[in-house]
Amino acid sequence: MSVRTSTSAPYVNTKKYCVMVHTYEDLESLYSELETLDSTPEGLELTREIECLERKPMSRATVYRLTDWEATQLKTDPRVKSVELHPDELGIKAGLYATEQTSDAWDKSSSTSNTMKNFALLRCTEGVQRSGWGGTGYEGTGSGTPAVSGTIKLTQTGRNVDCVICDENGIVWGHPEYNSNPDGSSGSNRTVQYNWEQHNTAVRGTSPGNYAYSTGSHSTHVAGTVAGNTQGWARDANIYNIYYDAGNTYPYFQYTFDYIREFHKNKSVNAATGRKNPTIVNNSWGMSIFPGEWALTDITAVTYRGTRYVPTGGTTTYNGFSGVCTASTRLATLINFENNGNRITTTGTADQGEGALISNPSSWTKDSNYHASIAGVTQPASSYTIRMSTDTVGAGVRVQSDVSAGGSSGVTTLTTTITIRRESDNTVVNTYSVGPTVSSDGGTATNVIDETATLAQLGNYSIVYSTTISNAEVTGRVYAFDMDILIDNDPTIADAATVSTLTGSLLGAASLTASTTPTVGNNDDGYWTLNLPFSIKFMGVTYSSIYVGTNHYVTFGSGSSNYSSLSASNPNIPKIMWCSDDNSVQRIYYGAEGTAPNRTYRIRMEGNANSTGTLGSPGMVNEWVFYEATPAQIDLQLGANNRKTVSGTSFTTAQLNAWGFISGQRIPARVSMMDVDIEDAYDEGIIMVGAAGNGRWKHEVPGGADWSNTFEMAIRYPGTVASPYYYMRGTSPTALDNTTDGTYDLPAITVGSVDSINPDQKVLYSDCGPACTIWAPGTYIISSLPSGVSESRAPGGITYFLGKYSGTSMASPQVCGVLACALEIYPEMNQERAKEYITAIAKSNQLTATSGGPTDGQDLQGAPNLYLYYKPEREVDGSVYPKINYKPRPSSGAVWPRPRVKRTLN
Structure with a gap:
């Protein structure tokens, strides 16, 4: 077997040859031996790698580039039926030729003669604009040569x-x-x-x-x-x-x-x-809708990119339900609805103390949000730490410690201390200490602390109960202790909320985590469940999770996807609502910022006043901020808000033009009973243009910024108020x-x-x-x-x-x-x-x-x-072999008839 070398100069006088084999089984071995560098057909003297010009997997014919001598050699291979020059080498063309049409009147003018031809035929087969070829055009402002000569081939x-x-x-x-x-x-x-x-x-x-x-x-x-x-x-x-x-x-x-x-x-x-x-x-x-059926002056309302407008000159009304609510009652309304902020503080009957316990050791008994205690006849721990928050400036907290230690013989030394530390700046605001108290030999030492502290600032506090007992030489040891914390009770406290104005200061996504998929439901009607790294309070109840709804409310205790008839009692859980309606949220950002004990937890919502919206183009933006140091405080910062109505007397032409209306033109309209038949026609393989x-x-494309734009003509067509026209x-x-x-x-x-x-x-x-x-x-x-x-x-x-x-x-x-x-x-x-x-x-x-x-x-x-371009799908002058199919391919499955799409009704 001779050694194959790559194609080089001695083989420049090559031609296109068609090689036909006797059976399909001979194809692969012949392909391999002709086209592999170090392999050659048995008994032949071909000494180079042969170039395949046209692979035809379904045919016993293949086109190679060979010299005349190589073609003669290949004919002797027993697998080869024949070797012939390609028809291109012999000037042979297929019998089917392209349809040709030549004219010197491919004409773009507005005039007509029976020699003129449809200029689109030449323009769309050539695929380029000829320099200077043009008429005056529809508006009569163009210039150029309206008629040109040329030939098309179809x-x-x-x-x-x-x-x-x-x-x-x-x-x-x-x-x-x-x-x-x-x-x-x-x-x-x-x-x-x-x-x-x-x-x-x-x-x-x-x-x-x-x-x-x-x-x-x-x-x-x-x-x-x-x-x-x-x-x-x-x-x-x-x-x-x-x-x-x-x-x-x-x-x-x-x-x-x-x-x-x-x-x-x-x-x-x-x-x-x-x-x-x-x-x-x-x-x-x-x-x-034909021009005679409408006029700009008929339009009484337009919803453009989520915002509903009525003629200008009046006021802006923010739609949907807003407020700070219990499960059934609105306690406060928001002050600001767009490009500004609201600071919300709540109290509640669940916590009638002037503060609330945040955490306590598991050994303590907590019987309310403002009282916990521990008692025993064993040796107390060396320290216990209780954490609390205050709801009011000057809140009172009573701290008690009654500890006894002794034995049957020996001397006991006892020291007890209660320290109150403000967490925001780590400042000790109160220290109460007794001891060291020394017992008699075989006696008992007892320390009692009973004090009420006034906490001058809102925030979180740590209260540490410390006990030091020295009794190494004591025998028959005995202990008794009783410790207690009680935040002052104010029976006048009821569920209440206050709202004050904040200067707008949206912070953006920053380093928060993004999410586009709600935990429950979808971006139209659903909610995210978010677990906070610290506790917060709403209406006196402590929570460590919040629920962010796509219809623009935050709930406490559980989530909701409710979207219709929203009110103070719907959904029937504690909540804060901002222009809540059948809105949507395309994305939220969330996460903790800062360091303990002064962290904040921020949520940014990007949504729209429609049931759909475009990710990255929100019509409603807000940011919720929760505070570790002041758990009853919530800030709601607001940006854009297209859940509103701008009311007044009349639209201007400029306004309507900006929203896409052009006077005197037809307005395209959809008819569902036609659309459903067209859908079926597509499914059955019919093509339509x-x-x-x-x-x-x-x-607009479905889901695009203008997809849900509507308008109403309340006087001329009263039914459009309930069923407005989608005009794009x-x-x-x-x-x-x-x-x-x-x-x-x-x-x-x-x-x-x-x-x-x-x-x-x-x-x-x-x-x-x-x-x-x-x-x-x-x-x-x-x-x-x-x-x-x-x-x-x-x-x-x-x-x-x-x-x-x-x-x-x-x-x-x-x-x-x-x-x-x-x-x-x-x-x-x-x-x-x-x-x-x-x-x-x-x-x-x-x-x-x-x-x-x-x-x-x-x-x-x-x-x-x-x-538009006309692409020749055959050789313009004919070809005896099938062309390569460059048509776009389906990704899977049969292409005709169209597979039926399964639809789910909402």
Whole structure:
């Protein structure tokens, strides 16, 4: 066996060869021997490592780079069936060529002639903006050369794909754009006048009927862009049409997607492919509140990012329930609700003493929060330490010690001391001592201390009872002792709370521990259980744990997730409440700070006045501080608070603009009975693409900062007070939603429109925002129409027409058409995979975007800057071998039909 050397200069005259083996079993050994440096096929004189150009694991053919001599040698291997030059080396191409179209009128102007072609075809196949190519644009301010020359090549054209044009009216069925041949006459008509009403029994519970078609401009134009043979993309796709209808022949939009689902379920297997054709639907329409149905002056309330506003000029009202409460009674109200602080001090019937015991030795008996004692007839410990706190300045504490020690013979010496030390500064404030007292021989020494100390400062104190007994020579020893501590009792003390103002001083997260997951429940309705390193007092009761609720209350003794009808008695446990309502908390920080005996325990809450919120963007912020030295004191420092209503007389246009309202535009609206059908359609493998809308509106993603924005029109539509409009959640049927932060599983492909000017930018009228998936040309798009400029083609002597329209309705079919083409190659794609595909191949950052907010027509307002691109999925000039599949892959499982998502009802 010869020794293999790596590829070097003598092998530069190599060519692409196809090597075919007799059996699959021969593949692995041949791979190994040809491609391993120190191995070679038996009996051959190949002396280098052979480069594999195309590995084809499912085929007995593999492509290698060989010299002519090496190819001759390899043919003698008994495993090899044949060795041939690759077709590329022989100038051989596959019989299927790309569809080519050349024009000198890829035109962006507002004018129309029958020589013009849809400029999006050239723009989205080239993938770049040509310098100087542009028209005056939608606003008439652009400049440049509107028409350019170029050639497009489409390698996939929607063969064996069913395109459904769901629109407000029918199409011109015989239009030459829908013919299978670009000449418009010699081929077959690709339109299918499907009888949707054959599914009446399943869809509406009625008898089958006959679907009556009409002709309309909008749908005819859309169909030409999706699948026209000179103005469109999917030139070999089948074309279907169904009305969503706006009050014409079929004013039953609620059944539209049920009909499409039945069509998809019941279609036959295509004999040419062995499977059912994929279904893709274009929705260039949406549910809206039309300009004639609303005006800025109708708006009576807006909830924007958690804060509810009514017209300005009045006062701010903080909503929800607030106060310092027992289990059933509010004892004090908060003074400050935003950007300031409250200091809270409580007392309670549980502790009528002027202070309370914090701790005592286990040998002592504690019969209340303010009394403990010990007695015995054995030798007392040398010291006992009692810890207490004071509730009032000048609190009294009575300390007693009665100790006796002696024996039957010998002398006993006895000393007793009680020391009171203030823990905050380690100062001895009182010392009471008796002794040394000496007994007679065989007698008893007795010391008695009975004193009442006045403690001038609030805080914690340590009281030490010390006993020293000297009786080494004593026999028959005897002892007796009785020690007692009693904090002065004040029978007038009742459950009470005081609140005073603190200057705001939020400290931030600092070195505290973060948590985003409550101990019980969730971030909407739940609570954290926090164990403190020292004891605190609330209403006279000592606690070592507290419970931090997501609805913005802190409770003592137990936790609660209650969120509705919150009051002094709900939840029915001791608590402090700050604008408590159906709020949420996305994150808390917690932990001890400082050193004993002057530690604090601080909790920072970051939440929102809605049931959802964005982590890191809180609308409600507070910090709770508990004190070791003054356990009955709690500080509540407040930051932002969007649980409020700003009331007054009227909104200004500037206010409404800042909140995303644009006068005279459609407001997108959601319809649940449509969303649920679309969800099912996605689950069943139907792909849909839709227009964002022409109202300049922002579409938010579920859980985003503007997802829960609402508005009310109390006078014009009184029902909106109880059921306000969510005005940034998109429009049915093109809304994006999910079941984590929203209601339905809707991975929509939503298309925004690009202007026809140079450089590329969002057009003024287009909706936008994070829920918009992709951008495509939608301004001055030429396509088929029932009237307009006469077509140059007139099959059967009939005149047909072309014309230009603008809108996101014209941008959506560009994306639908490109995806219909891709489905020819990847017919197993479902909605999620189609969305991944179209965004993966899109061109990034090609739109010139600005940042002026809702009134800035070129601000994407958070939308992805992705420009539609048509990616050739075959070699443009043909190829005899399958291409590598670079399509985005599912992570697991079958990709069609879509696996059903299990949902849990709240």
